[in-house]
Amino acid sequence: MAETQKPLLIKRYASRRLYNTETSDYVTLEDISGFIRKGREVQIIDLKSGDDLTRQYLLQIVAEHESKGESVLPTNVLNDLVRSYTTGVHSVVPQFLAASFDMLRDSQSKMVQNLTKVPNPMATVPGFDAMRKQQEAFLKTIMGGVPGWSGKADAANSEHEPAAATKESDELRDIKAQLAELQKKLSKL
Incomplete structure (x- = not known):
């Protein structure tokens, strides 16, 4: 990478x-x-x-x-950042933020790994595989722009199933379109 x-x-x-x-x-x-x-x-x-x-x-x-x-950044976080500069605590804040983002990237990576883990006891639930693929496509769409997140676990699984990869890319396109529509609706509110 x-x-x-x-x-x-x-x-x-x-x-x-x-x-x-x-x-x-x-x-x-x-x-x-x-x-x-x-x-x-x-x-x-x-x-x-x-x-x-x-x-x-x-x-x-x-x-x-x-x-x-x-x-x-939410307003309360921005307020806290400004306060940290005026209270002399600013030396702790950058380290805290860096550690927080590192933890976020790690947890996102672990979540994707858990979704693709084999064997998974949830795999026996009817419709689980379709739900897992939907979640993976959703995470790939949402997290695609986050540095440090690659989604390689999903790519490794789809290499062995070319037809599934095409189906997933269609599903991914559908999810992106749905997200775009939701964003338009939210911006109008």
């Missing part, structure tokens, strides 16, 4: 344009966000001063998603 690669180096020019050193072209914040969603680490450096601007740009990406109504 991309985790073993060195960070993608992005240089910021005096004009504030961002330059991808691997592909030799200019990129936007949305491009950088896409790299990160795919699991790639990035490092953004000011060309003139050599300062590391990565944190500033990552915070800007989060702020842009928040301004579009894509709530990344």
Whole structure:
């Protein structure tokens, strides 16, 4: 996976344009966000001063998603973050957040492993296999953008059943369409 690669180096020019050193072209914040969603680490450096601007740009990406109504962090968490800077506890908060996200990734990975574990005592329940496949497709759709989650357990099972993989991809498309419809309805509320 991309985790073993060195960070993608992005240089910021005096004009504030961002330059991808691997592909030799200019990129936007949305491009950088896409790299990160795919699991790639990035490092953004000011060309003139050599300062590391990565944190500033990552915070800007989060702020842009928040301004579009894509709530990344609940208001109470944002309030607590601001308080942590004013109370001097800020040295604990980053470590706590990092540990929390690590635990989230680990638990998601374990949940997928448990769904695909063989033998499973629930496998004797009528309709369990269809339900398991639906849950796996749903998790793959939801978690696909989360760094550190690959869904490889599902891919390993579908290699032996090409027809099942096609059926699952159709189911995945249906679930994505249903999720998109739900998101439209929620945004109207």
